[in-house]
Amino acid sequence: MKTEILALNIKEEKTVKTVFTTGLKNLPGVFGGLFDAADKVCVVTEPLAENKFSKNLKRLLGPTRKNFIYYSLTGRGGNKNIAELERLCLFLLKHSFSRQSLLLAAGGGSVTDLAGFAASIYMRGIKWISVPTTFLGQIDAGLGGKTAVNLGGIKNMLGSFYQPDLTVCDTAFLDSLPREELLSGAGELLKYAFIGGNSLRETVLSNLNAALKGDRSALFKCVKACAEFKMFIVSKDEKDENGERELLNFGHTAAHAFETLSKGKLPHGEAVAHGLFFALIVSKETGLLPETEFTKLTALIRGLGLKPLSAACGDFKRFLALVSKDKKARGNINRFVLIKAPGLMETAENIKPAILKIALEETLK
Ligand SMILES: NC(=O)c1ccc[n+]([C@@H]2O[C@H](COP(=O)([O-])OP(=O)(O)OC[C@H]3O[C@@H](n4cnc5c(N)ncnc54)[C@H](O)[C@@H]3O)[C@@H](O)[C@H]2O)c1
Structure with missing residues (x-):
């Protein structure tokens, strides 16, 4: 078992630690300070955990896990909505959780x-620890302190920037992950290959195929390289204010619209892969991305062999309304992160509907 720790200052007063490991035992023993300072610990996880990753969770939490209080979310992957949020907060209240308590997700x-x-x-x-158990979670969602629930059918409309005190990326969790969830992670993985520098791109592209087959070493390399890159960006622009963090949104404006139009049936990472394809077409159509690069980059997405988007995603009127309501948009003007070349990004506003229509039609083919 190897364990590496990345400690980055996000704000002057706060250091956020990210642990990269495979099969770490007894986390409360290793990070005694954090657990010892807590009057209570709540472990928030999913109901199907018993069948999927409970063995790994028990191993990670070690013998002290018996003192913890467990909360099971309802639904597959947990429902990210206000009702679920209220239930969890009421549970904490009922069990007298205080400001000195710790939550582990x-x-x-x-x-x-x-x-x-x-x-x-x-x-x-209150303090919290993030333990992402999916590939997508370990390279992206579980890191960086963006937290949220959906509202009125729109993704992540209520949320906060709130850094976990510790993030544990333990790739042993990925052993039980079905292929479609690894594939979903590949959407975010390719995003890093497109926005990152040469070394990140090389790590991702040389490990992509093996990672999708569940190869532990390839998964570990991808997780570490992507997570380090994300945390580095977050340390420079925690609250998405100076444009640095906006890079991470490449492909996401269209992806969020696809997720809403498919009524939540499309996994996030798959939506991102289609959203990347969409953004590449817009980049080409606006004259930013040369045809040769476009062909190379779209081939990487096609290589994933994803299912086509459902017809519901082709409703251009609703799509246009959704991309203009995206959190990145200002007023009713749309705003996209576009690409000129790998690692060279540009934001653009008010893209003409005619271009967006072409891109949507091409993405749906
Ligand atoms: N906060 C952020 O910065 C950020 C970034 C990207 C995505 N997200 C959000 O993340 C969510 C998608 O996350 P996700 O792709 O992890 O999906 P998910 O949380 O819905 O999990 C997908 C499935 O994997 C299963 N699962 C989880 N761990 C497992 C394991 N170890 N073994 C077997 N099965 C396992 C779950 O039961 C679920 O069925 C979306 O809501 C998206 O908006 C957030």
């Missing part, structure tokens, strides 16, 4: 988003 991005948001608002904020 173990699950995919849906679980860490919801539990992190609960931690940020319960008694105006």
Whole structure:
């Protein structure tokens, strides 16, 4: 078992630690300070955990796990909505959780988003630990302190920036992950290959195929490289204010619209892969991305062999309304992160509907 720790200052007063490991035992023993300072620990996880990753969670939490209080979310991956958030906060209240208590979220991005948001608002904020158990969670969703629930059918409309005190990316959790969830992670993985520098791109592209087959070493390399890159960006622009963090949104404006139009049936990572394709077409159509690069980059997305988007995603009127309501948009003007070349990004506003229509039609083919 190897364990590496990345410690980055996000704000002057706060260092956020990210642990990269495979098969770490007894986390409360290793990070005694954090657990010892807590009067109670709540482990928030999903109901199906018993069948999927409970063995790994028991191993990670070690013998002290028996003193913890467990909360099971409802639904697959947990429902990221206000009703679920209220239930969790009421549970904390009922069990007399205080400002000195600790919340540990173990699950995919849906679980860490919801539990992190609960931690940020319960008694105006309690400490929390993020334990992402999906590939997508370990390279993206479980890191960086963006927490949220959906509202009125729109993704992540209520949320906060609230850093976990510790994030544990333990790739042993990925052993039980079905292929479609690894594939979903590949959407975010390719995003890093497109926005990152040469070394990140090389790591991702040389390990992509093996990672999708569940190869532990390839998964570890991808997780570490992507998570380090994300945390580095977050340390420079925690609250998405100076444009640095906006890079991470590449492909996401269209992806969020696809998720809403498919009524939540499309996994996030798959939506991102289609959203990347959409953004590449817009980049080409606006004259930013040369045809040769476009062909190379779209081939990487096609290589994933994803299912086509459902017809519901082709409703251009609703799509246009959704991309203009995206959190990145200002007023009713749309705003997209576009690409000129790998690692060279540009934001653009008010893209003409005619271009967006072409891109949507091409993405749906
Ligand atoms: N906060 C952020 O910065 C950020 C970034 C990207 C995505 N997200 C959010 O993350 C969510 C998607 O996350 P996700 O892809 O992890 O999906 P998810 O949380 O819905 O989990 C997907 C599935 O994997 C299962 N699962 C989880 N861990 C497992 C394991 N170890 N073994 C077997 N099965 C396991 C779950 O039961 C679920 O069925 C979306 O809501 C998205 O908006 C947030």
